[in-house]
Each structure stands twice: as structure tokens, then as C-alpha cells.
Amino acid sequence: MRPVPHPVSPGVESVWDYPRPPRLEHVDVRVTIDLGGERVVDARDVVRVLETSHPPVYYLPISAFTPGALAPDRGASFCEFKGSARYLSLRGGDVEVARAAWNYPSPARGFEELADRVAIYAGPMDACRVDGERVEPQPGGFYGGWITANLAGPFKGEPGTAGW
Template structure:
């Protein structure tokens, strides 16, 4: 399949088509919040994001920054050719349980060590996720966990017809 034509970028925007493959990990000075069941389960500025061609950023947050009891080990695992073996977590807040809504890499591949102790979250399974106060739009598709904000331009992998990108 051919690579799609990147959307034009506006000033201050990044194109996901300029992100690298293999992915890059970077610390960012951003405030990230997540709400579930009407309760804020995390509010942190200790943020790392992973950038990969055609994907909006995936944000990884320190597990210790989540409200105690809101991150619960779940069954299952998956494997990323770049980051290694992932494990999954249920997230809980306000009496709501979102099954397999988060994941981490307990022993990531070289180059991704900064992900240890950090959890990424599927935005579509939460009530609300924000980056610097902006409401996040979940990346299309059931498998991907990127967060779309106004500062990234697509098109984004995960939508119809994007399987081969």
C-alpha cells in the first residue's frame, strides 16, 4: 500500500508523517489529566511520549502518579517489535472499571528504558483525557493508543484503509 499524502500543517503543528520509524521517546513539559467515572485518576507533568510514523503521540505517565488503586494488573500481553513485551492494566475510578485500558513495558528493548514504571492509556476508554487542558481525541482503530490534539496533523493510522501503512 502506498503512503498517504500528509495533511498540511499549520504553524505550531507537527505532522505524524515526520515522526520516525523506529519510534522516538521524548520527555515533554505537558500537563496530562485523565478522568474515569467522574474522578480524576491522574494529573501529572511527568510525561514521556512515543512518536512513530503515521501515529499520534502515545503518552506514558508514571504509575505512582495515578490515584492509589486506580491501576490494576489485568491478564494478557502483546509484543511491539521496537518496545518489547507489553502487559495490560484495568483502570478504575468513580465505581467504573475500564478493562485492559492501559499498558506498560516492564522490560523494554534498548532505547525505550525511559518507559519503565510508566503506563499508557487508551483515551477512548476514559471519560476524559487532556493535554495542557485540551481534550484528547482517541486515535482511530481498536488497537492503537495515540492521542490526537490540535498540534498534530495526520492522516492517522487506524482508520479505514490504513492497515498497510
């Protein structure tokens, strides 16, 4: 079934206007992530990746995380555009979430800016915020996009989207 983009109003972005292959975009926003009752990152150096049908994935500098918050974890994955990813666990307070984050240590051409950046799955966090707005995780558990009020879907990962 072919998806029908939701209507948009002024100030709302449709994920169906995002490109494929995806594009990187520096954004002037403040991103915070809380886990285990602690703030594990507070960053303004933010890159988001925009890809058709997906909410943006926010990539933050590894150096923006509190010392010891990130640790290598098991597993890897491959993106046809960005290359090979590794997974990382994230610790805040007394909480550690396995495979909560990923990065591309040697990204494919065009995505080199991601080499020293990390993306986080919002679902297992206490809160992920963009300019103070608490984000919703992209549905489905596999993708790592963050949904904010200024986005229109439907979003990849929702029930019935496996064939998109």
C-alpha cells in the same frame, strides 16, 4: 495505497515527520485523566513516544495514578521496538475499564524509561487532557495515540490504513 500527509501550518506537527523506529521525548505538559467522575491521574512528568503515522502515545508514571486505580489484567502484546507489554485495568469511581492501559515492565534497549510508566487508551475514559485540551483517541481501537489540535495526519488506524 500510499498515504498523502495532510498540509501543516505553523505550530502543527505532522505525524509523517515522526521517526521509525520511534523516539521518546520528555514534554513539558500537564496530563489529566478522568474516569468514573474522578481524577485518576494528574501528571507533569510526561514522556511521549513518536512514531511515523501515529499520534503520540503519552506515558505517565505509575506513581502518578491514584492508589488502587491500576490493576494487572489479562493479555499481553509485543512491539518490535519496545518489547513485551502487559495490560492493566483502570478504575475510577465505580467504573472499571479492562485492558485500558499498558506498560513495558522490561522494555527493550533505548526504551528503558518506559519501565515505570503507563499509557492509557483515551476512548473509554471520561476525558484525557493535555494542557487542558481534551484529546481524541487514535482511530481503530488498537493503537493508543492521542490526537490534539496541533497534529496533522492522516493517522494509522483510520479506515483504509491497514496496509501502511
